[in-house]
Amino acid sequence: MTFTLLAVRALRGPNIWSRLTVLEAVLEQQGKYLSKQSLTPYLDIKNSAGLSLSSCIAEHSDWDLFASLVIFFQQCAEMSVSFWQVRATSVDNVHKVIVAYNEEEVARRALEIAIDFFAALCADQNYPLAEQLTALRDMGRKERLGPSTQAIVDAVRARNIPVMRLNEHNLLQCGYGSRQAKIQAAETDRTSIVAENIAQHKELSKNLFRAVGVPTPRGCSVKSVEEAWQFACQVKAPIVIKPESGHQGKGVAVNLQTLEQIQAGFEAAAKLGPVMVETLIPGEDYRLLIVGNRLVAAARREPPSVIGDGKKTIAELVAEINENPLRGEDHATVLSKLILDDIAVGVLAQQGLTVDTVLAAKQKVVIRANANLSTGGSAIDVTDSVHPEVAARAIDAAAVVGLNIAGIDVIAEDISRPLEEQNGGIVEVNAAPGLRMHLAPTAGAAQPVGEAIADLLFAPHEDGRIPIFAVTGTNGKTTTVRLIAHILRAAGFYTGITCTEGVYANDDCIDSGDCSGPKSARLLLKNSCIDAAVLEVARGGILREGLGFDFCQVAVVTNLGAGDHLGIQGIETLDDLARVKQTIVSAVLPQGAAVLNAADPYVAAMHAVCPAEIIYFACDDSTPCLQAHLAKGGRGVFVAHGDVVFSQGDKIVARIPLRNIPLTHQGKVKFQVENVCAASAAIWAFGLNFSLLAQGLLNFKGDNADAPGRFNVIYSKEAFIILDYGHNVSALESIIESLPQFPHKRRSVVYSAAGDRRDSDIVAQGLLLGNAFDQVIIYEDVRIMRGRPEGEIIQKLKQGIEQGERVQQMHTFYSEEEAAIYALGHVQAQDLLLLQVDDVLGISQLVQGLLEKEAL
């Protein structure tokens, strides 16, 4: 059988399937049942852990086999993934295949390979699977982080600190907002550029070493043979002559003692640029890794060499070594291939050898002078043998240069003895040192260098996290977000919010429009100014891409009510919707809390997925779920005797009178009371003190400035005008319920419904309007039609309104603005006008303008 890909999306954060990043592919199955026989030629293909493809055959259905192969292919590309799932959909032969990934592009390619592979099997054609998987592995090596960076990332993640990639290079952000640290390879954002510049100037570095008593070979730059000779006479010891900016051992002459030797050495080096001389330090080449002020690893480095067996030539021996799959072409793997280039040929020539020389058994031949890993050198871990005095000098060398992470090159006969005793010395300090030799030494134990760097970035008590408040629900999200943010700001947090109106950092508008998705959340969490983030999380984003954060401190679910957007993206029922929205509840940090509406059964049930404490809230203190929770000693927020009450078990911790919370209109507007309870519970969960909370609630007027389009009540010329964004059955019910609190004789409403809702929902909204208002003004606007033909929304609304018992008059407009202008122009004393605003900022401004002109 074959699979056709209908849709695929990458869920880049915690999602309804998993906390892992996954690809969600919708596939259609066609054709005959696949014979397992046809897989036979491919069964021996192995993944990077050595497991063969035959291990996938055990899967029961073709769907399972398909999914497990996509995972297996990724494993062949050295990705450590294992999670997969297959889900049926409402269409018989269409399933969703969910597979975890590390590198999105690799997973997408693995999916394509699987589809092609099955197509070939069905057509009885050969498929070049092995070649494709090799290409996939190479793609993976290119896409993923290098081993040094990956080790740091793994260690940071092991401390439960999130890591984000900032560009296609190795620039990474660890942590969120103002608590973040950036790293790039083994460089942190606290690595000083001045220190790096010093490290690049070898002469200057050595001068600084001397100033703090770090032994280093004497040396200087020389302009002539005479100067070099003079130096040799001064030091009365063999010297080294080398080009100042040489590398890979080019032009280096060692152990020079006579004038003739020095002359020859100088002339050779001078061909390559300015020349420097140094006293010769005999000994082996060591690399010490200093992180902070600690020695975390040390390795003895050996130049690449081959050992003969009496039969093979040098070229053959090299080829044999290079067959080791751990040896890659560059820095992407833990070991690098040996290279037989001109330099190697030159080194061999100096020993009287060529690549075709057959070496005697056990004859060891060095094929390169330098021990760099990237040219095939090897490294033997010696961390435990380093003498404390040697470690102390290496730490001094890093410190005097000013590097927080440094690779120190030491030459010594014996690293377990002080340098001073054996004429050893530190020759160089390197910024952004490679970690490969410590992570995967050729011999000896690997060292936890990633962990050491993670600990340098974040002190033991730090987690790199700013408080994140995630808010979801059918109604009240934006008001709750704004209220929480308002209180945090008053408490001194530089607070970022994402909501349906945009992204804000304190007063700065970063983006406008509907920003309740994961992209906006990620944008905010990258911002290094932000001390706290309050994120509105809409269902669409969760389904499309998963969450934009890994964990939150507090998750708030305001309500599900009758739901909204049902029938879209495969979310048919309230159960489906709850499963989507509870994603934020399952993302609460263990030390955080979920704030749940006790009165909404779907929301209350989300406690089952919460890995942390629950705080329930409810307007009515008799709500059974709340009572049960309190009885078990849990925390709850509810209303009693005109106060918002904070209770832990049967103990009342604090009370804030509703009359001191203007948003609730003395407690008269029930849904705002609920929003206040939700926001207050979130703040309580976070641990801010009650006086700051009370102050914040007192200052939040809920007007156009605090929460535009969120039940803004205006009293003008003896009439009430209420602006609200509500656009679903639940919201409308809540609002209508609160209207008697604002004395009036005649009620009008301006309203429309969004075209992407089910017909039945639109009719239901119409019915509510018809039952609750004397005058109903409905409109249609291109912005909200969402694919419906012109006039259809109005028609469906009318269908409901006409069944209403209260409605007297009905007007129709084809522009939100015109409808609003008409309604506002006909407001009379003792009226109440509910103005449903879709273009929140536009209509708010319109009303504001009229107010200023005193036309209202």
Add this chain to the structure above:
Amino acid sequence: MDIRDIRVLHGLNMWTYRSALEAIVDLGALKDAASNELPGFNARLMAWLPSLVEHRCSIGERGGFCQRLTRGTYQAHILEHVCLELQSLLGYPIGFGRARETDEEGVYKVIVGFQDEQVAIACLYRAKELLQAAVEDFPYDIQAVLEELKEYARQVGLTDSERALIAAAKQRNIPCGRVEHSHLLYFGQGKKQKHSWCALTDDTGSIAYNIVDNRELLPQLLRSAGLPVPEGHLLSDRGEAWSDAENLGLPVVIKRRYAAYAQGAQLNLCTQAAVEHAYDLAKDDGYSLIIEQFVSGSTYHLLMIHGQLVAASCENSSGITHVKSLVHPENIHYAALAAKIVGLKIAHIVMVAEDIQKSLRKQQGKIVAMNAELNLLYWQDAGSDQNLAATALMADFFPEAQDNPGRIPIFSVSGLKGQNLAARLLHHIFLQQKQDVGLACQQGIWLKQRLINPARSDQAKAAMQLLGNPWIDCAILENSWQGIQAMGLGFERCAYAVITDVAALDLPEDPDQQEYIFKNIRSVVDGVKTSGVAILPAEDLLTPALAKLCGGQVCYFSLTGEQPVLQAHAAAQGANVYLKGHFIILAQGQEKVAALSVEILSQLDEHAQKSLLAAVSAAWLSGSHAEGIAQALNSFRDWFVQEPQSL
């Protein structure tokens, strides 16, 4: 005329507080050639270097030196002034110069201050050449020479920004300089040190540095924080250049993806030809390119330090105008955010706007670039000759309004014989008190208790090495008079001058030689800060003269409390330290503050006892407790280490 030898005197020396070259110049045949006796000499000299008219010389007014020329002055003196003038023309204004006869006829010492050793030496040789040409009436292409010197200074000397930093440091009397002819500049001593490299500071992170030079990533980061930046993106293909430009809206800018501000950017491109030409030019260098909207308006340079706007200027055709007080608060807020977003504590932010007094938002203004590496010329104040940015950076490095910003206490220990023991004793006392102390003495250099350099090096270098050590909070320097003469002291000011012995007995008989020794030793006392103390042996021959030179307090010590100098000093509420029986008495005015018992006292000769008293005085006056001093002395074991001969 021949320059026989040049000594580089670092820091305080017998001539001046600051570093200077001391050249031994043999005038040879010119030894009697006074300026007024050489026909046309003065005219030629003044034609080549008309700005010599500014030299006030000993006359003390503009044109002073010209008057000396007219009246007739000797070539060594002229050499001094010409060398100073050449340095000045290169941008190194130096105030100090001297010319002095030596014992040898026709041989002079010419002393000229310097900021950059290598540049000053080059100027000295050129000055000699110029004088010879003037004397012998040879043609001399002064412009070519200046150009060549300028080029040399560009190669080996400091950049304008670095010089501005040095000037700002000097203005606040902060010790500063170059480390080993490199672009690493130090400000302050020991633990109080800060560094810069090409106007980057210790605090600048390399990741932040790389981010601001990445013109693809920087605007992305700034935009993600809601800051106004021009729209732009990577430009991959020549064929797309023009359509990209039209999409962005004309005019556009094409620039390199990785580059510092103002490097390789081509602005205001309006036509297809211009855009494609710009593409070709930039692509020729093999760089990947960015195309971006061009922002019209004036260019403003804001310098932010730790979220504060410290300087702002507007760059226009007439030069630079300072606009710090005009910048709209919202623009300051944007600049502070931008710096924080990329992680720079010190950042140069370039804004283009019609008017900086209005918010960028209100006028399509943008942040077009940022810099970590500062070009301080943007904030040079032509009027006051101050660099506002450099001044602000120094204020950031050394914020307190203290007397001695950036300085750690220096104990300069000198004398004829006893200075070595006193220095080592003092070191031992401080070590016992867990101070992070450094010692430079004849036996080598100690960092805390570790001997880091056993070799005997010259004392000015040792002092500089020690003061450059980032881990010490006080320094003890043994300074023999010979060492001072040879290399200077290596510092300009000290908190404590500790003179162990300057008695007649140990001085040579020759009065000239005596004078010479005095001149060198006095520089230690000259260096005492007003808040500092000179510790002097009460009964020694040179003490009264030294006491007069001290700008701070004096403390006397003596083997006997009966000494009249001591008694007079006590009467004037001064501090004295003296022996009484087996006790060392510490006295402030008439009050005996403490009596220390030191077991070994009776076994020491008078010289060693004096060293001991000097060390005790210095430790006590710098705040050590008497008890701790006594304990330390009783645990000192090296009383009889052989001292190398001092005289």
